[in-house]
Amino acid sequence: MSIASTIQRSQVDLQDFVDWSGVECLNQNSGHSLINALKQGYRDDDGLHLESDADEQLLIYIPFTQVVKLHSILFVGPEEEGPRTVKLFANKEHMGFSNVNDYLPSDSAILSEENLKGKPIVLKYVKFQNVRSLTIFVEDNQGSAETSKVQKIILYGTTVETTNVKDLKKIEEH
Numbered sequence: 001m002s003i004a005s006t007i008q009r010s011q012v013d014l015q016d017f018v019d020w021s022g023v024e025c026l027n028q029n030s031g032h033s034l035i036n037a038l039k040q041g042y043r044d045d046d047g048l049h050l051e052s053d054a055d056e057q058l059l060i061y062i063p064f065t066q067v068v069k070l071h072s073i074l075f076v077g078p079e080e081e082g083p084r085t086v087k088l089f090a091n092k093e094h095m096g097f098s099n100v101n102d103y104l105p106s107d108s109a110i111l112s113e114e115n116l117k118g119k120p121i122v123l124k125y126v127k128f129q130n131v132r133s134l135t136i137f138v139e140d141n142q143g144s145a146e147t148s149k150v151q152k153i154i155l156y157g158t159t160v161e162t163t164n165v166k167d168l169k170k171i172e173e174h
Helices: 003-010 165-173
Strands: 024-026 058-076 085-090 107-110 131-138 152-159
Touching (some): 058 085
Antiparallel strands (some): 024 058, 058 131, 058 152, 085 107
């Protein structure tokens, strides 16, 4: 068994560690908000999505309830309006459209058609070791559509203080 497959298997969907009270999205259409793409249950409904409002850009802020290591991120979106250029910032708070280009991203990606159909983007793991919050800047979309649409965002990684799931199940049984 290779180390890579071991690391891959230990990654979990970090949505249980999102601090939902602090989640923000700038330039979202109020009828098609971030929760539709990020929160379990909503993101699995094909009728729901996140959509930008005034133009194609989105600035998403996701704080976590504990420190995490971010391994990869998955975006699902339509062929034309799906995100194309995505910049990720670890632990940068209070970013706005006016200052997002003042900072060097921790990582960035140009999403392919395969990515938008569910192929995760593996991040520069060394840059995402002690993540308290993640800011995602969707700079543009695949086509020249006026708005961007994201059907699903899933963050994969681990918590810094790992918990053995078997121990949790034992506690629940008592």
